Amino acid sequence: MAIVVDTDVLETDPEGYLVRIEDWSPDVAEAMALADGCELTDAHWQVIDFLRGYYAEYGFAPAVRILTRAVARRLGPDKGNSRYLYRLFPDGPARQACRYAGLPKPTGCI
Amino acid sequence: MTARFPVPKLAPGAAAKLVSRRAGPETQRALGFPGELVADWETAAISAMREVVAERGGLRLFLDACMKCGACTDKCHYFLGTGDPKNMPVARQDLFRDVYRRYHTLSGRLVPWLVGAKKLTPDMLEDWYAYFHQCSQCRRCAVYCPVGIDTAEFAMAAREVMDRIGIGQHYTNDVVEKAARLGNNLGMPGPALADTLAGLEEDLLEETGAAVRLPLDDRGADLLLVTPSADFFAEPHVDGLIGYAKVFHQAGLRWTLSTHASEAANFALFMGSREHMAALARRIVEAARELGVSRIVFGECGHAWRVGHNHLEALAGPLDFLSRGRVEHVVEVTDELIRRAALALDPAANDHRRVTYHDSCNIARASRLGDVPGGQFLVPRRVLRAVCNHYVEMARNTTREATFCCGAGGGLLADDLIELRTRGAAPRMEAFRAAEVTHLAAMCAICKSQLARVFPEYGFDRDQVISVHHLVGDAIVLGARS
Numbered sequence: 001m002a003i004v005v006d007t008d009v010l011e012t013d014p015e016g017y018l019v020r021i022e023d024w025s026p027d028v029a030e031a032m033a034l035a036d037g038c039e040l041t042d043a044h045w046q047v048i049d050f051l052r053g054y055y056a057e058y059g060f061a062p063a064v065r066i067l068t069r070a071v072a073r074r075l076g077p078d079k080g081n082s083r084y085l086y087r088l089f090p091d092g093p094a095r096q097a098c099r100y101a102g103l104p105k106p107t108g109c110i
Numbered sequence: 111m112t113a114r115f116p117v118p119k120l121a122p123g124a125a126a127k128l129v130s131r132r133a134g135p136e137t138q139r140a141l142g143f144p145g146e147l148v149a150d151w152e153t154a155a156i157s158a159m160r161e162v163v164a165e166r167g168g169l170r171l172f173l174d175a176c177m178k179c180g181a182c183t184d185k186c187h188y189f190l191g192t193g194d195p196k197n198m199p200v201a202r203q204d205l206f207r208d209v210y211r212r213y214h215t216l217s218g219r220l221v222p223w224l225v226g227a228k229k230l231t232p233d234m235l236e237d238w239y240a241y242f243h244q245c246s247q248c249r250r251c252a253v254y255c256p257v258g259i260d261t262a263e264f265a266m267a268a269r270e271v272m273d274r275i276g277i278g279q280h281y282t283n284d285v286v287e288k289a290a291r292l293g294n295n296l297g298m299p300g301p302a303l304a305d306t307l308a309g310l311e312e313d314l315l316e317e318t319g320a321a322v323r324l325p326l327d328d329r330g331a332d333l334l335l336v337t338p339s340a341d342f343f344a345e346p347h348v349d350g351l352i353g354y355a356k357v358f359h360q361a362g363l364r365w366t367l368s369t370h371a372s373e374a375a376n377f378a379l380f381m382g383s384r385e386h387m388a389a390l391a392r393r394i395v396e397a398a399r400e401l402g403v404s405r406i407v408f409g410e411c412g413h414a415w416r417v418g419h420n421h422l423e424a425l426a427g428p429l430d431f432l433s434r435g436r437v438e439h440v441v442e443v444t445d446e447l448i449r450r451a452a453l454a455l456d457p458a459a460n461d462h463r464r465v466t467y468h469d470s471c472n473i474a475r476a477s478r479l480g481d482v483p484g485g486q487f488l489v490p491r492r493v494l495r496a497v498c499n500h501y502v503e504m505a506r507n508t509t510r511e512a513t514f515c516c517g518a519g520g521g522l523l524a525d526d527l528i529e530l531r532t533r534g535a536a537p538r539m540e541a542f543r544a545a546e547v548t549h550l551a552a553m554c555a556i557c558k559s560q561l562a563r564v565f566p567e568y569g570f571d572r573d574q575v576i577s578v579h580h581l582v583g584d585a586i587v588l589g590a591r592s
Contacts, residue, residue: 108295
């Protein structure tokens with residue numbers, strides 16, 4: 001499986017997650033979102049940027065509660081909840097936002 | 111109250127295409143299996159079949175005991191949800207039974223056409239992979255079988271045979287490999303876990319004013335909590351974890367989590383692999399010994415409790431260092447504290463909720479809680495009634511030993527099985543709707559994830575799924591110990 005961004009063919013797993021995180025660029029996120037029929041706004045990018053920053057530090061995507069805390073601090077308590085995140089990423093912040101951010105899919109009982 | 115689930119119109123092959131992705135060669139090899147389907151797979155499967163049957167006394171009996179009475183046929187949620195006759199428990203068993211008979215019984219070898227014995231053809235192998243990954247190993251059919259045949263045993267055995275010839279399911283096997291290597295199903299490293307717990311402590315201090323701790327690798331602790339890693343990561347799970355922390359805080363227990371055993375779940379049970387089950391189970395006992403605790407308490411997870419309660423001693427014992435002589439479940443700890451009035455509770459804190467309880471298969475039908483028969487039904491309900499003023503039961507033929515699977519147990523919580531999961535959840539959804547409540551409380555990480563995911567498909571909100579210990583946590587009056 002692969003995703004084509006500009007002229008680059010980037011390898012993905014069968015569920016559409018980048019195989020190599022270093023292949024990521026903002027264009028990758030835009031291309032994935034476009035394929036899902038979704039347009040990325042600043043609100044989406046705030047989440048994607050936070051995910052990437054956290055991943056760079058911990059080698060792992062942030063737990064949902066870490067993410068909602070960060071969003072609450074930046075954008076206010078009315079947005080610091082998973083309801084807001086699900087509105088942005090209907091398939092769930094862990095799945096969809098991680099995919100756009102080029103991170104591996106979290107696994108297990110989630 | 112009894113709910114009626116009409117037998118669906120038969121739709122042969124309706125679920126044949128609902129097939130979960132196979133594990134890649136690297137995952138299979140890391141687990142000690144062939145990376146891909148071996149060249150002489152038929153011979154290898156026949157001999158693996160003999161071995162896995164020889165290792166399972168119950169299965170040997172189940173192979174012979176079915177009298178084709180039909181009592182199980184309409185008891186499987188996947189049959190009710192898909193109408194595919196191969197999802198009738200007896201038909202699922204027969205996929206294995208007919209092949210076993212062909213190669214391992216005299217009549218099957220000599221006169222296969224007289225005894226319904228079948229060869230393991232490529233088509234049969236496809237059916238095995240599809241339909242043994244459409245069994246959530248929930249054992250509901252076994253409750254209604256007059257001789258107690260447990261289809262889960264067939265699914266576990268068939269999956270092990272398939273693993274041994276090089277075919278595994280990606281979702282389950284990837285998780286088992288990751289948990290063995292990194293300590294939990296998520297693959298969450300220690301520093302991320304520590305950061306997550308520190309964040310929760312900060313939140314708790316802000317919200318409650320109480321310094322409720324979530325300690326990690328604390329060597330002075332008496333009690334080790336092992337819990338599904340989803341409790342650290344996901345919603346609604348995390349509020350259950352916060353609930354455990356409040357209980358331990360309020361009871362003054364010195365407790366800890368462990369980086370080494372940052373997972374209670376044991377997906378190797380779903381694979382049918384005793385070897386991998388033991389490897390994951392050992393991490394828990396190693397952590398307990400290393401930290402010097404005298405109690406091991408399991409968080410809200412169904413199959414983890416089944417492995418912990420039924421098998422931990424045999425897999426990774428002796429557990430003679432445990433002060434109570436056995437592992438405990440967090441709901442038992444909470445129940446005991448409530449019964450001796452060691453927790454100050456205000457059930458009115460949950461007055462805005464009308465709550466029902468979803469019995470998880472592996473707790474209801476494969477283990478025990480408390481010290482009386484049926485304690486696994488009694489203990490969680492006693493706790494819920496103590497913390498909620500509005501508690502309602504769902505229809506009796508969908509609860510306790512008759513509980514319906516959430517639709518994703520046994521390694522089927524895979525995204526690529528979402529259609530099967532949605533259809534298989536139908537009986538539980540109907541029973542929930544009929545109960546006219548606001549919340550469904552569950553005590554299993556898989557149930558919580560699955561139900562939160564499929565609730566919107568049935569017109570409910572994902573927030574209506576709640577952890578039992580979320581309700582407990584909300585009712586605890588911090589600081590006011592009685």
